[in-house]
Amino acid sequence: MRKRYLIPIIFTILFSYWWTHRWKYIVIHHSAGGYGNIEFLQKVHRERQGKDPIDAIPYHYIVGNGNGLGIGVVKSDFRQGWNLWGMHVSKNNVDRNFRGLGICLIGNFEQKHIAEKQYVALVKLTKELMKKHNIPVANVSGHGYTKGESTKCPGKHFPMQRFLQDIR
Ligand SMILES: [Zn+2]
Numbered sequence: 438m439r440k441r442y443l444i445p446i447i448f449t450i451l452f453s454y455w456w457t458h459r460w461k462y463i464v465i466h467h468s469a470g471g472y473g474n475i476e477f478l479q480k481v482h483r484e485r486q487g488k489d490p491i492d493a494i495p496y497h498y499i500v501g502n503g504n505g506l507g508i509g510v511v512k513s514d515f516r517q518g519w520n521l522w523g524m525h526v527s528k529n530n531v532d533r534n535f536r537g538l539g540i541c542l543i544g545n546f547e548q549k550h551i552a553e554k555q556y557v558a559l560v561k562l563t564k565e566l567m568k569k570h571n572i573p574v575a576n577v578s579g580h581g582y583t584k585g586e587s588t589k590c591p592g593k594h595f596p597m598q599r600f601l602q603d604i605r
């Protein structure tokens with residue numbers, strides 16, 4: 438093999454490694470609706486973020502609430518598969534969009550409490566991702582609890598304090 442091929446090959450390997458290992462944050466969201474699955478959120482995404490060049494939901498994982506998707510069932514689309522960024526927080530937190538995994542709980546926790554089964558699935562998923570990507574508790578946040586964000590997401594009934602304890 439000629440030497441000049443070596444540099445792009447090494448670059449590609451290093452880049453792929455960095456790309457799949459760049460995750461540094463986890464942000465928790467709610468869908469703000471009682472019903473949801475990948476197809477439904479896809480439709481919402483097309484309506485709200487029509488300019489997104491990536492035709493996939495803005496989150497890397499969704500956790501079902503038993504209405505549209507089984508309770509506690511975790512699903513992803515190709516955004517997660519290709520390790521693509523997602524605009525799940527505002528432009529104030531570019532790094533959390535680019536290097537933050539977005540988890541969306543189906544449901545509206547501004548109005549309702551989260552069911553235990555869905556909550557337990559979220560804790561399990563978050564802990565797995567923290568372990569896999571070496572993400573500290575300090576880098577895990579609820580959307581509205583993140584500095585620079587002004588939103589009620591994931592809702593006032595989401596047990597944030599308990600969650601931060603449980604993922605420790
Ligand atoms: Zn959110």
